[in-house]
Amino acid sequence: MLFISPEADLARIAREAQDALPADLVLGCTTAGEISQQGYDQNSIVAFGFARSDFAASCILVPDLSRISRHGLTQELLQTRQRLAGEHAGLAHEFAILLVDGMSVREDELAAALAVGAGAMPLIGGSAGDGIRFRETWLLHGRQLLRNAALLCILRGKGPVRPINIDHLQPTGLRMVVTRADPASRTVQCINAEPAAREYARLLGKDPMQLDPFTFAAHPLAVRIGGQHHVRAIQRALPSGELVFFSAIDRGVVLTVTEPLHLERHLDNALQALSQPAQPTAILAFDCILRRIEAQEKQMTGAISALLRRHGVTGFSTYGEQVGPMHVNHTLTGFAFYPPGTDLAAEPA
Numbered sequence: 001m002l003f004i005s006p007e008a009d010l011a012r013i014a015r016e017a018q019d020a021l022p023a024d025l026v027l028g029c030t031t032a033g034e035i036s037q038q039g040y041d042q043n044s045i046v047a048f049g050f051a052r053s054d055f056a057a058s059c060i061l062v063p064d065l066s067r068i069s070r071h072g073l074t075q076e077l078l079q080t081r082q083r084l085a086g087e088h089a090g091l092a093h094e095f096a097i098l099l100v101d102g103m104s105v106r107e108d109e110l111a112a113a114l115a116v117g118a119g120a121m122p123l124i125g126g127s128a129g130d131g132i133r134f135r136e137t138w139l140l141h142g143r144q145l146l147r148n149a150a151l152l153c154i155l156r157g158k159g160p161v162r163p164i165n166i167d168h169l170q171p172t173g174l175r176m177v178v179t180r181a182d183p184a185s186r187t188v189q190c191i192n193a194e195p196a197a198r199e200y201a202r203l204l205g206k207d208p209m210q211l212d213p214f215t216f217a218a219h220p221l222a223v224r225i226g227g228q229h230h231v232r233a234i235q236r237a238l239p240s241g242e243l244v245f246f247s248a249i250d251r252g253v254v255l256t257v258t259e260p261l262h263l264e265r266h267l268d269n270a271l272q273a274l275s276q277p278a279q280p281t282a283i284l285a286f287d288c289i290l291r292r293i294e295a296q297e298k299q300m301t302g303a304i305s306a307l308l309r310r311h312g313v314t315g316f317s318t319y320g321e322q323v324g325p326m327h328v329n330h331t332l333t334g335f336a337f338y339p340p341g342t343d344l345a346a347e348p349a
Contacts (some may be wrong), residue, residue, distance in 0.1 A: 001027050001028055001047065001048045001049070001097075001099075001153075002017060002027070002028030002029075002045055002046070002047055002140060003028060003029065003031050003034050003035075003045070003046040003047075003048070003166060003315065003316035004029065004030050004031060004045050004138075004140070005030070005031060005034060005042065005043045005044055005045065005131075006030040006031070006129070006130045006131055006133075006137075006138075007043050007131075008030075008043075008045060010030070010138055010145055011145070011214070011317070013028075013045070013140065013144060014140060014143050014144065014145045014318070017140070018142050018312070019061075021047070021049075021218060021258060023049065023056070024052075024057075024160060025059060025141075025142060026090070026140065026142060027059060027099065027139075027140060027151050027153060028099070028139070028140035028315075029099045029126075029128035029129075029137065029138065029139045029140065029151075030128050030129060030130060030137050030138045031128070031129045031316035031317055031318075032102075032129025032130065032131055032132065032289040032292070032316070032317040032318060032319060033129070033131070033289065033292055033313075033316065033317035034046045034316050034317070035285055035287060035308055035313055035314055035315040035316075035317070036088060036314065037309060038305065038309065039299055039305020039306060039307075039308040039309045039313075040292060040295070040304060040305045040308065040317075041302065044306070046314060046315070046316065048282075048284055048314050048315070050155065050157075052154040054157055054158045054159065054340075055091065055155050055156065055157045055158075056084055056087070056088040056090075056091055056155065056156050056157075057084075057153055057154065057155045057156075058080050058083070058084055058153075058154050058345055059141070059151055059152065059153050059154075060073075060077060060080060060084075060151070060152040060153075060154070061077055061141055061146075061149065061150075061151060062110065062149055062150040062151070062152065063146065063149050064149065065100070065101065065104045065106035065109075065110060065148050065149060065150060066148060066150060068106070068110060068113050070113045070116075070276055070305055073113050073114065073117065073248050074113070074117040075112065075117075076117075076118030076297075077118065077152070077154070078117050080154050081094065081117075081121065081154055084154060084156050085104075085156070088156050089282060090134075090158075091156035091157055091158055092156070093156065093157045093158070093159065093160050093161055093339070094121050094155070094156050094157075095121060095122045095123070095124075095154045095157075095161050095163070095335060096118060096121055096122070096123040096124075096152070096153065096154045096155065097110075097123075097124060097125055097152075097155070097284075097335070098110075098114070098123060098124070098125025098126075098150060098151070098152050098153075099125060099126065099128060099139055099150065099151045099153075100125060100126075100127050100128065100139075100150040100317065100322070100323050101127070101128055101137050101138075101139060101146075101148050101149055101150065101197070102127035102128040102129050102130070102137040102150075102319030102320060103128075103134065103135070103136060103137045103147075103319070104147075104148050104149075104150075105131070105184070105186055106148075107127055107247065107320055107322065108247060108248040108327045109329075110150055111322050111324075111325050111326060112325055114325070115324065115325035116150065117344055118275045118324070118325075120322075121154075121224055122161065122163040123150075123152075123322065123323075123324055124163050124164070124165075124286070124321075124322060124323060124333050124334055124335055125321065125322035125326075125333075126315070126316065126318035126321055126322070126333070127285060127318050127319040127320035127321070127322075128287025128318075128319065129289060129316070129317060129318055129319050130319075132213060132289070133306075134319075137319065139151055144189055151260055153306045157337070158340040159281070159337060159338050159339050159340040159341070159342060160338045160342050160343075160344050161335045161336065161337055161338070162274065162280075162335065162336040162344055163323075163333075163334075163335060164270075164274070164283070164285065164332065164333055164334045164335060164336060165328075165331055165332075166266075166267065166270045166331060166332040167328075167330065167331045168260050168262075168263055168266035168267070169220055169222065169229075169231060169258040169259070169260050169261070169330060170258060170259060170260075170261060171222055171224075171229050171256045171257075172218060172256065172257050172258060173259050174199070174203060174256070174257040175254055175255065175256050175257070176179045176192055176199065176203060176221075176254075176255050176257075177189045177191065177192055177252070177253070177255070178190070178191060178196075178251055178252065178253045178254075178255065179191065179192060179251065179252075180251060181248045181249055181250055181251045181253075182245075183248065183249065185244070186244060186245040186246070186247065186248065186249050187238075187242050187243070187244050187245075187249075188242060188243045188244075188245065188249055189241075189242050191243075191255075195241040195242075196243045197211055197237045197238075197241045197242065197243055198240055200234075200243060202259070203257070204219050208237075208241070211237045211262045212289075213293050214235070214293060214297045216233060216234040216235070216236075216290065217290040217291075217293040217294040217297065217330075218260070218297065219257060219258075219259075220233050220257075220260075220290065220293065220330050221233070221234065221255040221256065221257060221258070222255065222256050222258050222326065223253055223254065223255060223256070224254070224256065225326075229256060229258065229264045229293065230296060230326060230328050231247075231248070231258065231328060231329040231330040231331070232246075232247055232248070232249055232253070232255060233246045233288070233290055233329035233330050234246070234327065235319075239337075240274045246319060246320050246327055247320055247327050247328065247342050248327065257310055260294065263291070263294055263295060263298065263300055263304065264295075264300050264303045264304060264307065267304065267307055267332070268307055270332075271283075271307060271311040274336045275343060276309070277338065277342070277343065277344065278338055278342045280289050280311075280312070280336040280337055280338055280340065281306065281337050281339055282312055282336075282337045283311060283312055283313045283314065283315075283316065283334060283335070283336045283337070284313075284314055284315055284334045284335050284337070285308075285313045285314065285315035285332055285333070285334035286314070286315055286316065286318045286321050286332070286333045286334055287300055287318065287332045288317070288318055288320070288321060288329055288331055288332070289316050289318060289319060290328045290329065290330045291317075291330060291331075292317045313334075315334060316346060321333040
């Protein structure tokens with residue numbers, strides 16, 4: 001898997017990567033920043049590989065997200081899982097990684113469509129990025145560059161994997177109601193029957209003319225689903241006063257303002273917890289761009305990078321994260337990989 005800066009020569013990478021790398025298949029996407037051996041990185045290409053000796057994989061290409069066949073996708077996913085299980089019975093641990101066009105506005109529908117075929121199999125993913133420009137994002141599938149598409153990689157491995165879903169936000173008592181919205185474009189026109197950007201700014205005590213990515217990163221909104229709060233992050237404010245969201249939004253949704261816990265301490269505790277009962281051999285992470293923006297605003301970029309380096313985290317900053325049937329924001333999701341024979345259910349030593 002290649003996580004590629006949008007500043008890179010994508011056409012050349014598509015032509016040459018499959019031949020240059022010793023892999024059966026090269027997958028990848030553009031990013032909103034990379035996570036390399038340096039920690040938070042920019043203008044780089046990061047690779048994460050799965051050794052043939054320890055893993056087997058099969059990829060499902062969803063070529064057109066505007067035409068998702070739930071039944072067809074469910075059948076293809078179930079058949080792929082059954083075939084891998086039959087051909088690689090010695091690889092006991094199954095999981096899936098999803099890469100999706102971050103400007104498609106179809107991640108919620110796709111995640112829901114995959115849920116039936118995935119069943120209890122851990123499925124984690126990230127939405128491709130375009131820095132902070134929000135213009136176009138790309139997927140790499142072999143020698144193809146794709147837009148409005150998704151790649152689902154089903155894998156089986158010798159060692160156990162632990163899904164990661166790190167969220168450092170806690171809800172406050174401040175709520176607002178979406179009273180006018182366009183779900184197709186994830187755009188909110190009115191909150192509490194007032195122009196959306198102006199009302200959001202008023203509730204926060206901010207100037208509506210000064211709303212920017214730092215404001216949205218510092219004051220995320222969340223919706224309560226099934227007893228848990230899931231972030232519905234704002235991507236940007238339009239000159240018209242409308243708010244564009246990173247994930248699904250609709251009229252009647254009640255949004256709760258959240259406040260972040262200390263980003264560095266929370267991440268440190270979460271990554272340290274992954275070392276029980278054994279140290280991961282690698283960690284693959286999909287980290288929301290809003291977390292990177294928050295770290296920058298709070299002058300924590302160096303400290304966060306040091307944590308990511310120390311724990312061997314590789315991945316990229318996303319326009320959204322997939323956790324099972326949910327498309328979420330403002331989280332760090334991914335997988336921690338452990339040596340064969342590790343019992344993740346064992347009590348810590």
